[in-house]
Amino acid sequence: MKKVMTLCAITLCIPIFAGCATSLCKQAATSSRSDVFIEVSDSTPVAAGESELSMSASLKTHREFDCPINPEHSHGTPDYRLLINIDGQALPITGEFKEENLTGSSIGDPESGIGIRYTFRKRLRLSAGQHRLIVSLPDDGIAVTRDIQLDAKSVNSLGIEPVYNLRSGARRSAALPAACFNEGIKSIRLNLNGREI
Structure with missing residues (x-):
C-alpha cells in the first residue's frame, strides 16, 4: 500500500513540475522591461554604479534529421536559441553552430559522437546590485x-553548462557514458565567476 501511495504522489507531482518549467520558459521569453541591460561589444571601462556580465554556453544536440519523431523542434538548425531574461528584459541569443564528431574522445564523455555543437556568447552592461536571472x-x-x-x-x-539525460537502460553499458547529448538536455548548470549558483 505504501508503494502505491508513493507512486501516486510521484505521478501527481510530475505534471506540476513540468508545468513550472513551461511557465518559467514562457516568463523567460516575455519582455516587460527594456531598460535593465544593454548589449556591449567593445571593452569600454565599466562605469561607476554599473557591472558587466559576459555569458557563454557550449552545448551539443542531435542533428536535425536524427529525430524524425518530433519535426517541430529546432535542434540542429540555426533557429535553436538560448533565452536570457534579467529582471523582466528578455534576450534571445542565436548561437554559432557546426557539426561535430567526437568519436575519438574519452569513454566517459557525454558529448562523444556526431551531433551539432552550439556556442552562445553575449556581453551585457547593467546596474550593479541584485538581479533575477532566468536562463x-x-x-x-x-x-x-x-x-x-x-x-x-x-x-x-x-558559464551556462548543459546537464544531459542518462542513456536509456537498453543502451547503457560500462563502455558507454551514463549521460549522452543524444538523449537530450535535462537541466542547466550556472556558474557565476567560477562558482556554481
Missing part, C-alpha cells in the same frame, strides 16, 4: 532561475 532552452522545455549579485564596476562571467 532557458525553450526547445528543450528547460528553464532555471537564480538571484545574482553584481558588484559596482565589476566584470563578471556567467
Whole structure:
C-alpha cells in the first residue's frame, strides 16, 4: 500500500513540475522591461554604479534529421536559441553552430559522437546590485532561475553548462557514458565567476 501511495504522489507531482518549467520558459521569453541591460561589444571601462556580465554556453544536440519523431523542434538548425531574461528584459541569443564528431574522445564523455555543437556568447552592461536571472532552452522545455549579485564596476562571467539525460537502460553499458547529448538536455548548470549558483 505504501508503494502505491508513493507512486501516486510521484505521478501527481510530475505534471506540476513540468508545468513550472513551461511557465518559467514562457516568463523567460516575455519582455516587460527594456531598460535593465544593454548589449556591449567593445571593452569600454565599466562605469561607476554599473557591472558587466559576459555569458557563454557550449552545448551539443542531435542533428536535425536524427529525430524524425518530433519535426517541430529546432535542434540542429540555426533557429535553436538560448533565452536570457534579467529582471523582466528578455534576450534571445542565436548561437554559432557546426557539426561535430567526437568519436575519438574519452569513454566517459557525454558529448562523444556526431551531433551539432552550439556556442552562445553575449556581453551585457547593467546596474550593479541584485538581479533575477532566468536562463532557458525553450526547445528543450528547460528553464532555471537564480538571484545574482553584481558588484559596482565589476566584470563578471556567467558559464551556462548543459546537464544531459542518462542513456536509456537498453543502451547503457560500462563502455558507454551514463549521460549522452543524444538523449537530450535535462537541466542547466550556472556558474557565476567560477562558482556554481
